[in-house]
Amino acid sequence: MKNFSTSPDNAVRLAKRVAELLACSRSTAEQYIEGGWVSVDGQVIELPGARVAPQQAITVSPEASLLGLAPVTLLLHKPPGFEAGLGMEAAHAAHASRSQGARPALSLLGAPSHMAEDAASTRVLLRHFKGLECFTPLPTPASGLVVYTQDKRIARKLQEDIESLEQECIVEVAGQIAEGGLKRLCHGLSFNGRPLPPIKVSWQNETRLRFALQGIRPGQIPAMCEAVGLRVMAIKRIRIGRVPLAKVPEGQWRYLQDWEKF
Template sequence: MKAASKKTAGTIALNDRREICNVPEPSTTRLNKRMAELGMCSRREADDWIARGWVRVDGQVAPMGLQVAADARIDVDPKARGQQQEQVTILLNKPIGYVSGQAEDGYQPAVVLVEERNHWRGDASKTRFAPQQLRGLAPAGRLDIDSIGLLVLTQDGRIARQLIGEDSGMEKEYLVRVTYGDVAADVQSAFPRAQLMRLRHGLSLDNQPLKPAQVDWQNPEQLRFVLTEGKKRQIRRMCEQVGLKVVGLKRIRIGRVLLGNLPVGQWRYLAPQERF
């Protein structure tokens, strides 16, 4: 009991000295998270590299679970970079009836469309399709089962983080065909401007206010939305709150990457010079 008391007293004394001297507590981050923050790779990818012995911190081979300071020097074996360069990112024009992620309720995931016969002939990429490109290929963001348009599937954790990371503010652009009550033609004339302003800023979903959005009429029956967040069925739920019904939704842009002329149900590779 006495030894325990001494240990406690010593700890208190050490904490007191830190407060008196104003010495900050050391701040560290798990290595895989730090590598993701630096844009080197995804956390999962970092774990794989660490397990293979491909990562050194301040000159020493890093063990799994290592905590590192912000100024730690992190070096990666060229083998890891080579592996990363072989990863592909695929742009798919998703049709209605396919889910973005895992199969559900009898519906197939969009990734099943990534096969040789659906590769767009207009793809300018020189990359050739190979079955190993499907390994770890995952959607970077969702697109509803009843929506069409640009869906990104990638093996590259850096791109996934860029598009759907917690700090991502990537723009996503949609064309949305709507009706208003019994009005299906020239909806623009019937829809109150005050409600359009609410779509731009003033709505909440899941008890959280939405970020400002760009919302304008593309034509009398179609709105153009530009969002910087991606809540589940966000546009449809936004429209419901102002009395609009969505009858068609198509995503046409993510960041600087456009859907363009890519046919529905077909896919192409993200070109090396393209950047989101």
């Protein structure tokens, strides 16, 4: 890839050249560039501020359109050991986890980690990794679905309804469950001094439990399992509302499709 930062002194911003070429405003030119429609000497450049020399060839794809610049939502399969949270409480937790070596899950988002078999036809652009918000915190030791969005409507939906959206988790456990323990997991336990509402809990296999619950609190599932003689070895969130993690490999992400609703 060429280094456009070393362009000569008479170089100008790419957005200026495109605006002149298309006889459009500078802001419109920037949208074409960020949309991945502009090439410099045959190489697609998505940075409006890139410096280009007068002799460099600027081309705009004949398929160029601004219709596909809608905000996107990314569904990440967070591996254990990465921090994903929101708000003051999460910020304190993030600071503590980073001090112990945890990296932000946001750092996993980029073109190289895009799921190869993503069913969405969206073209991956640099602009898709800017201005992302997360309203689906997940404990650092846990893995699974984390949502990052640029869409204000989806951000508001998650921010307002995360407590009422059912979340599904697969929990790997060790130990011997107490007699009647599964029934107590479904209903009959308390957490932080308050009785828990009915929860859907079932065995997936001999060492894995499936939890489907609303309003999950940090530490709730480990405390519930401990109360019936089990020790949590791993937690993986596989669904939020009606949106599943699906077959996204760990450490990769896919686009939320238009028809998918939380």
